[in-house]
Amino acid sequence: MEKILLKVDEDNINKRLDLFISEKLEGKSRSYVQGLIEDEKVVVNEKIKKSNYKLKLEDVINIEVPQPRELEIEAEDIPLDIVYEDSDVIIVNKDKDMVVHPAPGNYNGTLVNALLYHCKDLSGINGVARPGIVHRIDKDTSGILVIAKNDNAHNRLAEQFKDHSITRTYYALVEGVIKTDSGIIDAPIGRHPVERIKMAVVKNGKHAVTHYEVIERFKGYTLVKCNLETGRTHQIRVHMSHIGHPLLGDEVYGFKKQKFKLQGQALHAKDLGFIHPTKGEYVEFSSQLPQYFEKLLDNLRNISKI
Secondary structure (H helix, E strand, O other), X not given: OEEEEEEOOHHHOOOEHHHHHHHHOOOOOHHHHHHHHHOOOEEEOOXXXXXXXXXXXXXXXXXXXXXXXXXXXOOOOOOOOEEEEOOOEEEEEEOOOOOOOOEOOEOOOOHHXXXXXXXXXXXXXXXXXXXXXXXXXXXXXXXXXXXXXXXXXXXXXXXXXXXXXXXEEEEEEEEOOOOOOEEEEEOOEEEOOOOXXXXXXXXXXXXXXEEEEEEEEEOOEEEEEEEEOOOOOOHHHHHHHHOOOOEOOOOOOOOOOOOOOOOOOOEEEEEEEEEOOOOOOEEEEEOOOXXXXXXXXXXXXXXXXX
């Protein structure tokens, strides 16, 4: 058990307790801090306070941080759709419904569990729970991911993601008919001010730019190709919802009810391009739309083609 003592200065008066602590504890998320507060591991002036407590000057905060539980991630014989592999990288076409790496509630059946069975050499930069994972896509998003097999490859790929020099193309089926053939959504993204598990377009969010192009129009729906200039959490889902065209099946940023009864958003990471970490040349990989997505498009073409 690690014990931490914090004292509130003038710069943090009226700040929420959970926000203040998450800013001070490096590597700990706000939700993690809220869990500590709920478990009464945080006391302010020797009293238990709630997460939304507004700090006062010279408040004394005592925190007990439990030792992290050692994770034992098991290798599992789960089929993988491997698009390409060499001594530095593995390119995988991830299935819809597969979580990328273990986390509370999902310690098995993840892409990492499958990768550990397939390959013993993965970069260790992100620790035991996320070996080789340079970037992620949501559980319900299918498509192309690059995995690093060594630390050098990981660092070189991570730098390209940081510089936004990676080519990333997604196909999304959205609600409504988009009238313009293409457009650019330049709107900052950050945590939703009220629903903290969601992202949103907010004034003080991080710079985020999405380019979209209409591929096909249907009655009530549009198939679009989206290119990411930046890579914010849920960027396409947030941006398309922001312009009034949420992704079909997206119950977080779109409509709760939809006639196709999809489990999760209709979004596929189709193309991924980058400078190979050791060869130094540009490479690009593509994947086909998953069967459910193609079937959905065929149904729309048969019943509601414009």
